[in-house]
Amino acid sequence: MRLSRYFLPVLKETPAEAQIASHRLMLRAGMIKQSSAGIYSWLPLGWKVLRRIERIVHEEQQRAGHHPMLMPTLQPADLWRESGRYDAYGPEMLRIRDRQDRDMLYGPTNEEMITDIFRSHVSSYRDLPLTLYHIQWKFRDEMRPRFGVMRGREFLMKDGYNFDLDEAAARHAYNRHLVTYLRTYERLGLQAIPMRADSGPIGGEDTHEFLVLAETGESEVFYDSEITDLRFGDRAIDYDDVAQCQGILEEFTSRYARTDETHDEAVFAQVPEDRRRSARGIEVGQIFYFGTKYSEPMGATVQGPDGKPVPVHMGSHGIGVSRLVGAIIEASHDENGIIWPEGVTPFHAGIVNLKQGDAATDSACEGIYRQLVDAGLEPLYDDRSERAGAKFATMDLIGLPWRITVGPRGLQSGKVELTSRRTGESEEVSPEAAVERVKGVYGVE
Amino acid sequence: MRLSRYFLPVLKETPAEAQIASHRLMLRAGMIKQSSAGIYSWLPLGWKVLRRIERIVHEEQQRAGHHPMLMPTLQPADLWRESGRYDAYGPEMLRIRDRQDRDMLYGPTNEEMITDIFRSHVSSYRDLPLTLYHIQWKFRDEMRPRFGVMRGREFLMKDGYNFDLDEAAARHAYNRHLVTYLRTYERLGLQAIPMRADSGPIGGEDTHEFLVLAETGESEVFYDSEITDLRFGDRAIDYDDVAQCQGILEEFTSRYARTDETHDEAVFAQVPEDRRRSARGIEVGQIFYFGTKYSEPMGATVQGPDGKPVPVHMGSHGIGVSRLVGAIIEASHDENGIIWPEGVTPFHAGIVNLKQGDAATDSACEGIYRQLVDAGLEPLYDDRSERAGAKFATMDLIGLPWRITVGPRGLQSGKVELTSRRTGESEEVSPEAAVERVKGVYGVE
Numbered sequence: 041m042r043l044s045r046y047f048l049p050v051l052k053e054t055p056a057e058a059q060i061a062s063h064r065l066m067l068r069a070g071m072i073k074q075s076s077a078g079i080y081s082w083l084p085l086g087w088k089v090l091r092r093i094e095r096i097v098h099e100e101q102q103r104a105g106h107h108p109m110l111m112p113t114l115q116p117a118d119l120w121r122e123s124g125r126y127d128a129y130g131p132e133m134l135r136i137r138d139r140q141d142r143d144m145l146y147g148p149t150n151e152e153m154i155t156d157i158f159r160s161h162v163s164s165y166r167d168l169p170l171t172l173y174h175i176q177w178k179f180r181d182e183m184r185p186r187f188g189v190m191r192g193r194e195f196l197m198k199d200g201y202n203f204d205l206d207e208a209a210a211r212h213a214y215n216r217h218l219v220t221y222l223r224t225y226e227r228l229g230l231q232a233i234p235m236r237a238d239s240g241p242i243g244g245e246d247t248h249e250f251l252v253l254a255e256t257g258e259s260e261v262f263y264d265s266e267i268t269d270l271r272f273g274d275r276a277i278d279y280d281d282v283a284q285c286q287g288i289l290e291e292f293t294s295r296y297a298r299t300d301e302t303h304d305e306a307v308f309a310q311v312p313e314d315r316r317r318s319a320r321g322i323e324v325g326q327i328f329y330f331g332t333k334y335s336e337p338m339g340a341t342v343q344g345p346d347g348k349p350v351p352v353h354m355g356s357h358g359i360g361v362s363r364l365v366g367a368i369i370e371a372s373h374d375e376n377g378i379i380w381p382e383g384v385t386p387f388h389a390g391i392v393n394l395k396q397g398d399a400a401t402d403s404a405c406e407g408i409y410r411q412l413v414d415a416g417l418e419p420l421y422d423d424r425s426e427r428a429g430a431k432f433a434t435m436d437l438i439g440l441p442w443r444i445t446v447g448p449r450g451l452q453s454g455k456v457e458l459t460s461r462r463t464g465e466s467e468e469v470s471p472e473a474a475v476e477r478v479k480g481v482y483g484v485e
Numbered sequence: 486m487r488l489s490r491y492f493l494p495v496l497k498e499t500p501a502e503a504q505i506a507s508h509r510l511m512l513r514a515g516m517i518k519q520s521s522a523g524i525y526s527w528l529p530l531g532w533k534v535l536r537r538i539e540r541i542v543h544e545e546q547q548r549a550g551h552h553p554m555l556m557p558t559l560q561p562a563d564l565w566r567e568s569g570r571y572d573a574y575g576p577e578m579l580r581i582r583d584r585q586d587r588d589m590l591y592g593p594t595n596e597e598m599i600t601d602i603f604r605s606h607v608s609s610y611r612d613l614p615l616t617l618y619h620i621q622w623k624f625r626d627e628m629r630p631r632f633g634v635m636r637g638r639e640f641l642m643k644d645g646y647n648f649d650l651d652e653a654a655a656r657h658a659y660n661r662h663l664v665t666y667l668r669t670y671e672r673l674g675l676q677a678i679p680m681r682a683d684s685g686p687i688g689g690e691d692t693h694e695f696l697v698l699a700e701t702g703e704s705e706v707f708y709d710s711e712i713t714d715l716r717f718g719d720r721a722i723d724y725d726d727v728a729q730c731q732g733i734l735e736e737f738t739s740r741y742a743r744t745d746e747t748h749d750e751a752v753f754a755q756v757p758e759d760r761r762r763s764a765r766g767i768e769v770g771q772i773f774y775f776g777t778k779y780s781e782p783m784g785a786t787v788q789g790p791d792g793k794p795v796p797v798h799m800g801s802h803g804i805g806v807s808r809l810v811g812a813i814i815e816a817s818h819d820e821n822g823i824i825w826p827e828g829v830t831p832f833h834a835g836i837v838n839l840k841q842g843d844a845a846t847d848s849a850c851e852g853i854y855r856q857l858v859d860a861g862l863e864p865l866y867d868d869r870s871e872r873a874g875a876k877f878a879t880m881d882l883i884g885l886p887w888r889i890t891v892g893p894r895g896l897q898s899g900k901v902e903l904t905s906r907r908t909g910e911s912e913e914v915s916p917e918a919a920v921e922r923v924k925g926v927y928g929v930e
Contacts, residue, residue, distance in 0.1 A: 047552050047615060049606035073602055076561040076589070081602055084552045084617070107492050107529045112639045113558060113622055114591075116521040131584045136591075138638075139576045139626045144521070146559075146581075157518055157526060161494035170492060172529070177558055177622070181584045193583075194557045 041387065043422045043434075047084050050434055060256045062369035063188030065378050069438045071365075078185025078193030085438060088386035089365050090196065093228060094175055096383065097198050097359055100224045104216055104279045106171040106200055111153050113177055117143035119152040122338050132180045146179035151334050151356055154201045158352070159340040165205050168342065168352070171213060173200030175361060187256070189366045190322070196362040203352045205344065207331065210353035214246065214329045215285035217357040221250055221325055222272040222292060228364065229381020230371060232324050233267055234293050238301035246329040249299060251321030254370040261321040263297035264311045299323075322367045329355040378439030379461050382481060387420035388412065389478045390440040392431045394447030396423060404456065404471055405446050411475045415484045436461065442481065444474045486832065488867045488879075492529050495879055505701045507814035508633030510823050514883045516810075523630025523638030530883060533831035534810050535641065538673060539620055541828065542643050542804055545669045549661055549724045551616040551645055556598050558622055562588035564597040567783050577625045591624035596779050596801055599646045603797070604785040610650045613787065613797070616658060618645030620806060632701070634811045635767070641807040648797045650789065652776065655798035659691065659774045660730035662802040666695055666770055667717040667737060673809065674826020675816060677769050678712055679738050683746035691774040694744060696766030699815040706766040708742040709756045744768075767812045774800040823884030824906050827926060832865035833857065834923045835885040837876045839892030841868060849901065849916055850891050856920045860929045881906065887926065889919045 049070040058064040066072045071086030082090055098108060114136065120126035126145075134146040147153070154172060162170065175198045185193050202213035218234060225232035230252050237249035251261055253268075270292055278284060296311050298304070299321070308316060335341065335351040344350045360367075372379045380386070389412060393405045405421060412419040420440060422431045428447075435443050445457040445466075455468040458477055469477070479485065494515040503509035511517045516531030527535055543553060559581065565571035571590075579591040592598070599617060607615065620643045630638050647658035663679060670677035675697050682694035696706055698713075715737055723729060741756050743749070744766070753761060780786065780796040789795045805812075817824045825831070834857060838850045850866060857864040865885060867876045873892075880888050890902040890911075900913040903922055914922065924930065 045550060047554075047606075047612075047617060070606070073605065075557060075564075075598060075601070076559075076587070077585075079557045079559055079561075081557060081598065082555040083602070084554050087554045087619075090555070105490060109492075109529050109532045110527040110535070112520060112524045112526060114521075114524055114624070114639055119520075134581065134583065136579065136581050138579065139628070140522075142521070153520060153526065156520070157528070160518065161492075161515070167492075172492060174532075179559070183584070194559055 041418065041420050043420060044424050046420070048434075048438070049083065050437060058188065060187050060190070060370065061373055062190060062256075062366035065369055065373055065437070066188055066366065069378060072189065078182055078191070080189060080192060080194075085386050086365065089380070089384055090362060092384045092386070093361055093364050094196075096227045097175060097224055097361060100220045100227070101173055101198070101200065104171075104220045106173050106220075108174065109172050110174045110176060111147070111150050113146055113179070114144050115147045115150075115153055117145055119156055120145065123152050123155075123334055124337065125152070132182065134179045134181045147176075148178050148180045149356070149358075150174070150199055151201065151354075152338070155334045155338045155340045155354070158203055159338060162203070163342055165342050165344050165350075169202065169204050169209055169213060171200055171202040173198060173357075187366070189362045190370075191258070192362065195360065198359040198361055200357045202355050202357070203340075204354070205342070205350065205352065207353050210329055210331070210355055212282050212285060214327060214355050215289045216279050217327045217355070218248065218292070219272075219277060219279070219285055219288050221327065221357075221359065222288070223277075224359065225250065225324070226272050227383045228368060229383050230324070230364075230368060231268065233261075233263065233297055233321070235261060235263070235297040235299050235321075236293070236302050237299050237326065248293065248327055249323050250325040251299070252324055252367050252371055253319050254322050254367070255320055256370055257320035257322040259321050259323060260300040260318065261298070262300075262303050262308055262316070262318050264295040265315040265317050267292075267295045267297050322363075322370060323360070324364055324367050325357075325359040327355065327357040329353075373439070376433070377437035380439045380441055382441050385439070385441050387440050388417040388482055389419045389442040389444060390435045391419055391421040392428070392435060392443060392445045393421070393423055394428050394445060396425045398448050400451055401446055401448050404451055408444055408446065408456070408471055408475055412478065415475075415479050417478065417482060417484060442478050444478070446471070486863065486865050488865060489869050491865070493879075493883070494528065495882060503633065505632050505635070505815065506818055507635060507701075507811035510814055510818060510882070511633055511811065514823060517634065523627055523636070525634060525637060525639075530831050531810065534825070534829055535807060537829045537831070538806055538809050539641075541672050542620060542669055542806060545665045545672070546618055546643070546645065549616075549665045551618050551665075553619065554617050555619045555621060556592070556595050558591055558624070559589050560592045560595075560598055562590055564601055565590065568597050568779055569782065570597070577627065579624045579626045592621075593623055593625045594801070594803075595619070595644055596646065596799075597783070600779045600783045600785045600799070603648055604783060607648070608787055610787050610789050610795075614647065614649050614654055614658060616645055616647040618643060618802075632811070634807045635815075636703070637807065640805065643804040643806055645802045647800050647802070648785075649799070650787065650795065650797065652798050655774055655776070655800055657727050657730060659772060659800050660727075660734045661724050662772045662800070663693065663737070664717075664722060664724070664730055664733050666772065666802075666804065667733070668722075669804065670695065670769070671717050672828045673813060674828050675769070675809075675813060676713065678706075678708065678742055678766070680706060680708070680742040680744050680766075681738070681747050682744050682771065693738065693772055694768050695770035696744070697769055697812050697816055698764050699767050699812070700765055701815050702765035702767040704766045704768060705745040705763065706743070707745075707748050707753055707761070707763050709740040710760040710762050712737075712740045712742050767808075767815060768805070769809055769812050770802075770804040772800065772802040774798075818884070821878070822882035825884045825886055827886050830884070830886050832885050833862040833927055834864045834887040834889060835880045836864055836866040837873070837880060837888060837890045838866070838868055839873050839890060841870045843893050845896055846891055846893050849896055853889055853891065853901070853916055853920055857923065860920075860924050862923065862927060862929060887923050889923070891916070
């Protein structure tokens with residue numbers, strides 16, 4: 041993309057309403073614009089990050105054999121009356137009446153709707169196990185929306201639902217989801233720690249929240265410091281292997297790690313004192329096992345191997361996709377702007393032309409641009425007639441991990457500058473070497 | 486994908502509520518499930534088609550330099566009060582009140598919101614031309630939703646908006662959109678004819694609708710039969726070339742083609758009698774030029790080259806993404822089921838194992854499956870223990886363009902059967918040749 045043709049409305053001033061770094065930086069970098077309290081438009085740069093996260097979520101879910109689908113945003117109230125949640129859910133549920141005076145609602149979650157789909161179409165244990173998921177906009181009418189996309193009202197969420205014949209199979213689905221989430225967050229460049237949590241309005245017997253440590257987190261968390269040394273890494277995983285998934289759950293959840301809702305001082309005291317930590321965390325996902333809480337009242341049964349009907353065991357599993365954009369920024373920024381992890385960066389590299397209009401410089405920039413595009417990468421080329429300082433400031437603000445700076449002086453000795461946004465370190469290299477280095481980072485040829 | 490692990494709830498019976506082929510077939514093929522009147526869940530097979538269409542729309546818009554973004558589904562009523570449409574829009578607009586008693590609405594279209602984004606961020610003619618678009622769910626509270634996704638209430642639409650300094654530039658944007666739409670529909674396997682139309686509640690001076698001819702179409706259309714011979718084909722296009730885009734507009738719109746709203750018998754009579762046609766059509770898109778209709782009342786001005794403020798000239802351009810799934814099926818099906826065009830098929834080929842459990846047959850199927858996957862294609866492998874007739878019926882119903890049938894008898898002479906869903910013709914070829922043929926169809930190696 042050429043910046044002269046792009047829509048990147050960066051702001052010079054820090055918006056007064058933004059209290060935390062991610063909100064401030066998303067507004068300043070031209071990623072979002074508020075349309076009403078807690079509701080945002082995603083401008084082109086923000087949209088690209090959202091899509092990259094979506095794509096990683098899709099890839100990791102499908103790798104585990106979970107099936108993508110899409111449920112609508114508006115739901116009939118009657119479904120929620122069946123589960124008893126229509127009255128139980130508070131004023132955060134946006135209730136709507138359509139022109140025929142039917143009670144509708146803007147879905148805050150989809151347990152009822154997916155259970156309805158299941159009971160309409162599945163009748164035999166032979167069709168299990170089954171996990172369906174979607175990535176769709178949800179609405180929760182927060183009393184005090186704030187912190188930008190971190191606590192918005194209209195938000196994008198991945199929510200998945202497993203259907204299994206018995207508790208053991210559903211426990212495996214739970215573990216499988218935990219593994220997919222560990223992989224997903226690591227690909228996003230985040231460390232998200234699974235912590236024992238409270239089930240809230242979803243209900244259920246067992247649940248873990250995934251928390252990213254950050255000063256601006258809304259939750260107080262307590263954990264054994266050993267947990268932050270754990271990495272999923274690139275180990276091979278067979279999602280049908282019950283013991284392997286169970287082993288990973290144990291590896292990542294056996295140490296003390298709880299939110300304040302489930303924190304137990306007596307148990308925490310058994311952790312060696314030098315490893316006890318308390319901090320703040322941002323919740324970026326949650327997994328639940330809730331057995332037959334929805335399948336029983338809603339009649340979601342299958343015929344078991346013995347011919348008798350059994351209600352299916354279920355769980356639900358959510359990732360806050362739009363909230364993750366904010367969480368990543370909270371975890372990765374400095375005073376000059378955002379620092380995108382390579383996995384989610386909106387553009388793979390920036391190209392800064394120090395002397396627009398100088399034939400040799402323009403030509404070198406075009407060459408680098410073309411080679412990166414031909415390799416399947418998306419560079420952002422600042423081809424505007426701006427001074428160098430303004431171009432650097434924009435690149436730092438929007439946080440592309442790599443910058444290639446091209447100017448007449450360097451070109452005289454056949455060099456351009458390759459700069460890492462994260463370390464700030466620069467190297468003088470040939471244009472070809474800069475392209476090869478960037479391609480190497482992203483594993484393309 | 487292995488069918489034994491997929492969620493494909495095909496129906497044997499024809500659902501009573503479905504009046505037209507696409508609705509019937511989408512329900513029977515397990516693509517959608519109604520959740521309330523005019524509101525559908527997209528089951529995995531339907532979701533895949535929706536995504537393929539979305540992707541083609543994105544590619545063609547971005548090829549023309551239009552920028553993707555995403556506006557929210559819920560909008561503040563105040564924006565619509567500025568344009569005067571809050572009161573003017575009828576009961577099809579779903580009006581909502583949030584917990585703070587603020588008037589909101591579920592967006593049926595986004596002219597006001599995009600104009601607000603524009604005026605907040607763009608102030609100079611130097612930032613023009615600019616076209617922004619998104620693909621987002623919309624809501625129109627139809628009194629009588631019917632025909633499945635063809636006239637739903639919650640529907641997925643691509644809507645794009647151009648901002649230009651003057652009418653000439655905005656006319657080029659209009660022409661450019663017409664070209665992108667011609668390309669898009671052809672890639673979807675559709676012939677969609679641009680017809681002079683009425684502007685309706687969007688307003689504006691000039692507009693074309695794109696119509697797919699089909700008996701079940703909601704519009705009566707009148708056209709010169711020469712128009713159905715036109716093809717965009719694979720001609721090269723430079724979207725910055727004003728004359729080229731204008732030429733294509735003229736080529737595709739100079740012959741008589743109108744909907745009943747703008748039909749003029751006297752003009753139509755000038756078409757030679759043997760070329761006069763009347764038929765029914767499904768509207769799958771519409772482009773508008775409306776000048777300063779929104780920019781003037783909402784104050785969307787830029788500083789022109791002479792320093793004076795000028796209201797920008799705008800247009801809006803829509804493609805009915807979810808409706809297209811129905812339109813494609815209306816245009817491409819037979820008594821046995823759907824016939825997907827290769828551009829949008831949910832799976833590239835089906836593999837039918839005639840004797841599940843036979844070692845040689847299973848092994849041949851696995852080999853074909855693996856080779857197609859390794860080529861980047863998505864085959865659907867029917868690995869269930871069903872009889873051949875049921876497997877064929879399912880494949881015909883869900884409409885994959887190519888089927889590879891593998892059985893012990895054929896394998897004895899080293900052959901499998903390659904069948905075209907469209908022509909019904911089969912050939913006996915080696916497994917390797919079948920794979921190569923399918924790869925060739927989709928242009929992969």
